[in-house]
Amino acid sequence: MAEDTPRTRRRVLMAAPLAGAAVLGVGFWKMLGGMEQGSFDPHNINAPVLNRPVPDFVLPDQAPGRGFSASDLRELRTPVIVNFFASWCIPCIAEMPALIGLGRQVPVWGIAYKDKPANAAGFLAHAGNPYARIAADGDGLAALDWGISGVPETFVIGPGGIIRWHNAAPLNDDLIHGTILPLVERLTS
Amino acid sequence: MSLMLTEKMGGPELGNFALALACCLAGAQAILPLIGAQRRDARLMALAPALAVGQLVALAASFLCLVGAAVSDDFSVQNVADNSAVAKPLLYKITGVWGNHEGSVLLWALILGLCGAAVAAFGRNLPSALRARVIAVLGGVSAGFQLFCLLTSNPFQRIWPAPMDGQGMNPLLQDPGLAFHPPILYTGYVGFAVPFAFAIAALIEGRVDAAWGRWVRPWAVAAWCFLTCGIALGSWWSYYVLGWGGYWFWDPVENASLIPWLTGTALVHSAIVVEKREALKIWTVLLAIGTFSFSLSGTFLVRSGILNSVHAFANDPARGIFILALLALVIGGSLALFAVRAPMLTAGGLFAPVSREGLLVLNNILLCSICAVVVTGTMYPPFMSLLFGKTISVGKPFFDATAAPLAIPLFAFMAIGPMAPWKRAALWPVLRRLWWAAIASLIAFAVATFSMSGVLPVLATGFAVWVIAASITDITDRIGLFRLSPAQSLSRARFLPRAAFGAALAHAGAGISVLGLAAMSQAQHRIVEVQTGTTEHLAGYDWTLRDVHDEPGPNYQAIVATIDVRRHGHLVTTLRPSKRDFASQHQTTTEVSIHTNLMSDLYGVLGDRHGSGAAATYVLRLHYNPLAPWMWLGALVMAIGGALSLSDRRVRVGAPRRARTTVAEAA
Amino acid sequence: MTRKSRRLWLVCACVLGLGAAAGLTLNAFSSNIVFFMAPSQVRAHPPGADRTIRLGGMVVAGSVTRTHEGETPIAQFDVTDGQAAVRVRYAGILPDLFREGQSVVAVGTVGPNGAFTASEVLAKHDETYMPKEVAEALRASGKWDPKYGKAPDAASWDTMTVKDARHDLAAARGPKDGQAE
Structure with a gap:
């Protein structure tokens, strides 16, 4: 500053606390925004799964759909949703209507977690089937590699088989319209 | 009687209405007196105390309605259904009101209203314009928080249909220590709103003088006492409930209370210089401004979920945005006002670097450096995560390595401060008066060097003794003990201002706490897995697991261990740690058993049972914690010291006439 | 003492105090920051043996073994992030909330053989979490009533039959589903 009189120096000094608080405030605002979108979660200890390729797995068919493997996901050029479910899981039934709605807009691939094939098929016959492809993970080993802690859990897989989003709770319309669909939109373009 | 009345009238709705009314009154309280003070309109200014009291009455009614709903098991109220149950003891029905987010925000608002009313009641001798402005600022902050309560965390929300019973309370929270911890801690936090309001009012007026300093200090001291007690109580709770043998975990929730305590301590001291x-x-x-800003942002940022804490609150980013907007308004607004008005305040009196003022400045610099370190350590992880996507944590080793070395010089100079004269002092005469304190601390150094491991604990022990001895010297010197006859000393003691006793006591309390902390760094513990009948040795005691048996509780199943602790063959105590399994809540809690003789704690925890029958083994954790109670006793002594200086005649009689001082200064 | 020299003293003291704080902070950051690592990161870039880290992931089901060394109880278990697993060794009492298949954070160091020695194990488990729909379904089925305390935990949902669950849901959300279909 050309005019560095004690007076202006004093003014700058007195404005410093405001500037400091403003920087912190902007940071907090960004964090809160990130928490709403799910991109910033200080509590999530599984965050490293994000933005990584899907783990290796090959899973057999689950009636009435066709099974799939990690390479199927990696070959994709458009985003898909991967959803872990089980016939014995009540929240899975609860999220089914939302998932069916989502399946009309984005392909949803399902993995039946620790389930008897007959039970899973029966479940889909009654509760509705939102899945384009369905694989059976009878012993739950593939799920372990995905790092899931229970069912239902949902992943958004971007082109090239990269995990872009992860949610460990039943889906609802808010999540679908507020988070998943905008994210899929971005990944598609 | 009144509870029955509210119930009949639909208590929750009445409470909601009272809260809304309080919010409107607070809004009026924020605006009208401010206009009045600007226009020098006595009638508008006179509205301030009335509005403050009115707001308090409305808030109290609202709070009573919530307590009434909890006591009468009105499960149609969401908050009660989520946090209470028919079978809950009455005490916890009442204290459970503030054991959750919504209720605690209402309690927060109530205490803020209480502060406003207190200024109205005790501030009669303040200049009317200053009083009107202080109450107006408090009203503005109140209005913001009541709006927050009404819009995003309404405790009176109904649910339909009402469940038959509530969901109960986390068994971990059903504890008398935790029940009374929040009101005391919140009083500490919120109490700093009064110095904050005084600061804003002074900035609006553009005048800060000695009289202002004298008016602000008692409020700051009162808030500081509560905050000190609140922090100590929280630490004590985690010591005896969590069962980890620790007392301070540098968790964000704890840091959120420590940061305003540090700046508040600095404020209490710098206000003396003013x-x-x-x-x-x-x-x-x-x-x-900073102390209240830290109080506000710390507690509320923890709730928005940004800071990762062991203590979980329900996180709601939408709530977070409201909080952030409110913080931006209160903190940003006050700092902007500061940036504009502070350069116009005139600089004050001169003093030499070595003088009472100089030492108080040093105290402020060191306290603020510690504060800066704690803030950095607390904020670093979320900012690293935001900017670089790295997940890191900053824990005890970081804070030990940074805060402790800064605290050592603080304690070294703390002893000298109260004895140094104002304006200009020579160090040597002061040190000469402290000769026996120096000898005592040297002995402590020597003893600690031989009995303790680590450099910091040894230094801390030496300086803690130094501070305690210096506080005693200060008082004995002033009353001329050993120099004059006992009768003369007594009469001198009677005329010595209580503030002097208070300061000495508070300093000694800090020393006692630090002694406890230093000794606790030498705590010993063992984790063993043993069968009944086995004897373990720890810290010179023989711990025998005599028996483990099942014991049914009212809503849990407990396993209780009986541990006999002997020293040289004599039974010292019998510890009965237990583990409670709350089947209905799928939760296990660990009940620690502590035996204390004020010099050390024997602390036993029961872990898992492996195997069954006679061959079953039990995991035990045994701690020997030297001087553990001193940490909290010291805090209590500090708070008593603060309270004593509040009862000083000069505070009670009231503030000086302002005009005279300023005219004298100008002349 | 002039105003100017007083200011000089003040500035010196402030610089000294805050400088010491900054120095200590930087020094502590270089050695005392605890990085959070997932098992796969530990496998890819093992940290030095003197470096404390926080290892986070899920406890692999069936991997927990308990042994003793003398009288000290030792627990060992695998922690996985889905990409790799790390064996954790811990001498002490596992927290009350520690369970197989749950999230866990272990604080400790990685030894030369790749095994992780924990000085502290923290379990995070939100037992109060219960999706609203589930609560509704459970309540409607008579499996759970607020009268009888807290809702059952996820483990007991397994034992419900599909028929039960479907019936529960129809009862709980009946009219809404009808509209949707």
Whole structure:
């Protein structure tokens, strides 16, 4: 500053606390925004799964759909949703209507977690089937590699088989319209 | 009687209405007196105390309605259904009101209303314009928080249909220590709103003088006492409930209370300089703003879920946005006002670097450096995560390595401060008066060097003794004990201002706490897995697991261990740690058993059972914690010291006439 | 003492105090920051043996073994992030909330053989979490009533039959589903 009189120096000094608080405030605002979108979660200890390729797995068919493997996901050029479910899981039934709605807009691939094939098929016959492809993970080993802690859990897989989003709770319309669909939109373009 | 009445009238709706009414009154309280003070309209200014009291009455009614709903098991109220149950003891029905987010925000607002009413009641001798402005600022902050309560965390929300019973309360929270912890802690936090309001009012007026310093200090001291007690109580709770043998975990929730305590301590000291010497005025105003800002942002950021804490609150980013907007308004607004008005405040009196003022400045610099370190350590992880996507954590080793070395010089100079004269001092005469304190601390150093491991604990022990001995010297010197006859000493003691006793006591309390902390760094523990009948040795005691048996509780199943602790063959105590399994809540809690003789704690925890029958083994954790109770006793002594200086005649009689001091200064 | 020299003293003291704080902070950051690592990161870039880290992931089901060394109880278990697993060794009492298949954070160091020695194990488990729909379904089925305390935990949902669950849901959300279909 050309005019560095004690007076202006004093003014700058007195404005410093405001500037400091403003920087912190902007940071907090960004964090809160990130928490709403799910991109910033200080509590999530599984965050490293994000933005990584899907783990290796090959899973057999689950009636009435066709099974799939990690390479199927990696070959994709458009985003898909991967959803872990089980016939014995009540929240899975609860999220089914939302998932069916989502399946009309984005392909949803399902993995039946620790389930008897007959039970899973029966479940889909009654509760509705939102899945384009369905694989059976009878012993739950593939799920372990995905790092899931229970069912239902949902992943958004971007082109090239990269995990872009992860949610460990039943889906609802808010999540679908507020988070998943905008994210899929971005990944598609 | 009144509870029955509210129930009949639909208590929750009445409470909601009272809250809304309080919010409107607070809004009026924020605006009208401010206009009045600007226009010098006595009638508008006179509205301030009335509105403050009215707001308090409405808030109290609202709070009573919520307590009434909880006591009468009105499960149609969401908050009660989520946090209470028919079978819950009455005490916890009441204290459970503030054991959750919504209720605690209402309690927060109630205490803020109480502060406003207190200023209205005790501030009769303040200049009317200053009083009107202080109450108006408090009203503005109140209105913001009541709006927050009404819009995003309404405790009176109904649910339909009402469940038959509530969901109960986390068994971990059903504890008398935790029940009374929040009101005390919140009083500490919220109490700093009064110095904050004084600072804003002074900035609006553009005048800070000795009289202002004298008016602000009692409020700051009162809030500081509560905050000190609140922090100590929280630490004690985690010591005896969590069963980890620790007392302070540098968790964000704990840091959120420590940060305002550090700046608040600095404020209490810098306000003395304003009062006596009219120096450090701008700095004191900034501290007053900063302390309340830290109180607010710390507690509320923890709730928005940004800071990762062991203590979980329900996180709601939408709530977070509201909080952030409110914080931006309160903190940003006050700092903007500071940036505009502070350069116009005139600089104060001069003093030499070695003088009472100089030492108080040093105290402020060191306290603020510690505060800066704690803030950095607390905020670093979320900012790293935001900017670089790295997940890191900053824990005890970081804070030990940074805060402790800064605290050592603080304690070294703390002893000298109260004995140094104002304006200009020579170090040597002061040190000569402290000769026996120096000898005592040297002995402590020597003893600690031989009995303790680590450099920091040894230094801390030596300086803690130094501070305690110096506080005693200060008082004995002033009353001329050993120099004069006992009768003369007694009469001198009677006329010595209580503030002097208070300061000495508070300093000694800090020393006692630090002694406890230093000794606790030498705590010993063992984790063993043993069968019944086995004897373990720890810290010179023989711990025998005599028996383990099942014991049914009212809503849990407990396993209780009986551990006999002997020293040289004599039974010292029998510890009965237990583990409670709350089947209905799928939760296990660990009940620690502690035996204390004030010099050390014997602390036993029961872990898992492996195997069954006679061959079953039990995991035990045994701790020997030397001087553990001193940490909290010291805090209590500090708070008593603060309270004593509040009862000083000069505070009670009231503030000096302002005009006279300023005219004298100008002349 | 002039105003100017007083200011000089003040500035010196402030610089000294804050400088010491900054120095200590930087020094502590270089050695005392605890990085959070997932098992796969530990496998890819093992940290030095003197470096404390926080290892986070899920406890692999069936991997927990308990042994003793003398009288000290030792627990060992695998922690996985889905990409790799790390064996954790811990001498002490596992927290009350520690369970197989749950999230866990272990604080400790990685030894030369790749095994992780924990000085502290923290379990995070939100037992109060219960999706609203589930609560509704459970309540409607008579499996759970607020009268009888807290809702059952996820483990007991397994034992419900599909028929039960479907019936529960129809009862709980009946009219809404009808509209949707």
